[in-house]
Amino acid sequence: MNISNLTKLIKIAVGTTVIALSSAASMAELTIGFAQTGSESGWRTAFTNATKAEAEARGYNFKFSDGQGKQENQIKAIRSFIAQGVDGIVLAPLVTTGWDKVLKEAQRAKIPVVLVDRGLDSDPSLYVTSVGSDFTQEGAMIAAWLAVETEGTCDIVELQGAVGADAAIKRQTGFANVIENFSGMKIIASQTGSWSATGGKEVMESFLKSIGGENICAVWAHNDNMAIGAAQAIKEAGLKPSEDILIGSVDAIAEIFKTMADGETNVTLELSPYQGAAAFDALEAHLAGKDVPKRITVPGGLFYPETAAEEWAKRK
Ligand code: AHR
Numbered sequence: 001m002n003i004s005n006l007t008k009l010i011k012i013a014v015g016t017t018v019i020a021l022s023s024a025a026s027m028a029e030l031t032i033g034f035a036q037t038g039s040e041s042g043w044r045t046a047f048t049n050a051t052k053a054e055a056e057a058r059g060y061n062f063k064f065s066d067g068q069g070k071q072e073n074q075i076k077a078i079r080s081f082i083a084q085g086v087d088g089i090v091l092a093p094l095v096t097t098g099w100d101k102v103l104k105e106a107q108r109a110k111i112p113v114v115l116v117d118r119g120l121d122s123d124p125s126l127y128v129t130s131v132g133s134d135f136t137q138e139g140a141m142i143a144a145w146l147a148v149e150t151e152g153t154c155d156i157v158e159l160q161g162a163v164g165a166d167a168a169i170k171r172q173t174g175f176a177n178v179i180e181n182f183s184g185m186k187i188i189a190s191q192t193g194s195w196s197a198t199g200g201k202e203v204m205e206s207f208l209k210s211i212g213g214e215n216i217c218a219v220w221a222h223n224d225n226m227a228i229g230a231a232q233a234i235k236e237a238g239l240k241p242s243e244d245i246l247i248g249s250v251d252a253i254a255e256i257f258k259t260m261a262d263g264e265t266n267v268t269l270e271l272s273p274y275q276g277a278a279a280f281d282a283l284e285a286h287l288a289g290k291d292v293p294k295r296i297t298v299p300g301g302l303f304y305p306e307t308a309a310e311e312w313a314k315r316k
Contacts, residue, residue: 030088031061032283033081034276037094037118038069040162041195041225042253043271047117051090051276058280069162071095075102082109088283090276091127092117095164103127112286116279118166124294128286131279131296133271135167139174141302142248145267146185146218149246153184154217157207159193159200159230161222168192171222171250188216193226200226204233213239218246224256224268231264242266242305252303257312260305270300 032055039045048064055062063086065077071094081089082105089106091113093099103126106113115130124130146154156179161168172190179185189207193199200221207216213234221227227249231241241247241264249256252270259265275298282292303311 029059029061030284030287031063031084031086032088032090032280033063033065033077033084033086034090035065035074035077035081035092036067037074037092038067040069041223041251042255043223043225043251043273044195046253046273047092047275050273051116051279054274054276054280060280067094069094071098075099078102078106078113082106082111085109086111087287089113090116090279090283093120093166094118094162096121096166096169097164100126112283114279114283114286116275120166129282129292129294129296131275131282131298133275133298133300135170136174136177138250138269138271138300139171139176140178141174141269142220142250142267143175143178143185145302146220146246146248147178147182149266150185150217152182154246155186155188155215156218156220157204157211157216158187158190159203159219159221159226160190161192161195161226163192168222175220187220193221193229195223195225197225197229197232200229201233202229204230205237208233208237213237213245216245218248221247221249224249224251224253227265227268228255228259231259235264250300252300252311254312254315257303257308257315260303260308261312263305266305268303270303272298272300 036048067074074094089111099120099122103122107126113127115127117132119130191203193203219230221230227247231247234241234245247265248267250269250271252268256268278296286292
């Protein structure tokens, strides 16, 4: 893979199409249950707030459940939605496995389920559609940026998202797929930072201690919160984040633009927090008897330091 292909890759990713569904006139007061993962990151909170606002704007009788980072809580919530006879369920699955049983229960109760944000490995006949970003492409885009930035020579440490999460699995794969084309690029350490700044900082501190900052070229963080924590750890180790050690991450939460404007991270890839609207459109179209594609991809763009101060001003 050469540099010109990489720039093409970056261009393609920015241009990803969205299949917009024209939903039927807003449905008279729908009762919709939303099983959220928890509140593990800044992006998750932004996504929850945007989805609640969208549900209110549509006049839904909206039942929100915070899974608090536990799959069993999400399964319990879905069972309670089924028992309440809701019109539809929206699920952001914490992990990819272990959903068959409860999805079959919803199907038997004739309650449609739409996946949002993350996917899962159950048979697609068990849900209406899966709305979300192309996580594999996200990982590939950050790797492509890093390959261009370092001309294909870089020892990288990876801050993974939570184990078993679709986003973490696919971002890791997408990144690895690109760097395997460069003999000079390799992951020298990889560990979960649990999507949080604290987790990112702790793991980065252990990498700096065990490997030595002078031997680390870049940090690939699966989300911005972990990148912010890593930048802090790098500073406390007397090094300059974004210069001595490059940092690339995903989400484009408001805070990352402050960190980037302060010259402490290099690039972020936006993950839209407005995916709830596409999920509700899909549910309404399904309830109106319309065909819904099995996959609805939400696009995301790359942001660099040049526009960081402006973005921070807009989003803070
Ligand atoms: O599933 C998307 C990921 O989940 C986001 O990138 C991360 O911030 C969140 O925890």
